[in-house]
Amino acid sequence: GAGVSQSPRYKVAKRGQDVALRCDPISGHVSLFWYQQALGQGPEFLTYFQNEAQLDKSGLPSDRFFAERPEGSVSTLKIQRTQQEDSAVYLCASSLSPDTQETQYFGPGTRLLVL
Amino acid sequence: SQKIEQNSEALNIQEGKTATLTCNYTNYSPAYLQWYRQDPGRGPVFLLLIRENEKEKRKERLKVTFDTTLKQSLFHITASQPADSATYLCALEGNTGFQKLVFGTGTRLLVSP
Known part of the structure; x- marks a missing residue:
């Protein structure tokens, strides 16, 4: 079946612009995660x-970052007034259940470049 | 603070040899540890999970060990192939009651023919 998909795959934004990144998790997956991955680093939880229900947003770097999943399926990560330090790959992952040892399935990521 | 360390330098080995990657952590008491593979331009792909009460786990040519006393995991790929070339990430659960993963920086493996 289809895996996790993300769109757009690439986004170039001018500093100060708002962007919206979309994640389509695997159908029926209860849990959904957003991670940020800087070049040469591992993913960091957002x-x-x-x-x-958004149960943890402790990793969001600032109040410019906002995420939602209104119907429990598709999720959107919005970044307002983008800054150059927001340039990174944004990864979405989903898992079937909230069980702590459930496998997370990652999407290909959205590469954001802020000029 | 909590910290996960992986070799930041790339590991270069010849095809057919065993690759060994290291993951060290501090200020954690994880119930389990996971290893992922990441290819350029792609998201991480889950490989193996090992629990704190397991010393070793195997899957085909992969072997993972977990030493909670040393706070270290070793990841081995035997009979390595050029197709094994990728970045390998270790991840610990973040003691939050859900699957919040904390990743290391990853180690790039290059297998030469």
């Missing part, structure tokens, strides 16, 4: 949803 936020976690269980169905439509």
Whole structure:
């Protein structure tokens, strides 16, 4: 079946512009995660949803970052007034259940470049 | 603070040899540890999970060990192939009650024919 998909795959934004990144998780997956991956680094946790509830947003770098999953499936990560330091790959992952040892399936990521 | 360390330098080996990658952590007491593979331009792909009460786990040519006393995991690929060339990430669960993963920086493996 289809895996996790993300769009757009690449986004170039001018500093100060707002961007919206979309994640389509695997159908039926309860848990959804957003990670940020800087060049040469491992992914860093941003936020976690269980169905439509955002249970942890401790990794969001600033109040310019906002995520939602209104119907418990598709999720959007929005970054307002983008800054150059926001340039990174944004990864979405989903898992079938909230069980702590459940496998996370990652999308290909959205590469954001802020000029 | 919590820290996960992986060799930042690339590991170059010849085809057919065993590759060994290291993951060290501090200020954690993880219940389990995971290894992922990441190819350029792609998201990480889950490989193996090992629990704190397991010393060793195998899957085909892959072997993972987990030493909670040393706070270290070793990841081995036997009979390595050029197709094994990728970045390998270790990840620990972040003690939050859900699957919040904390990743190391990853080690790039290059297998030469």
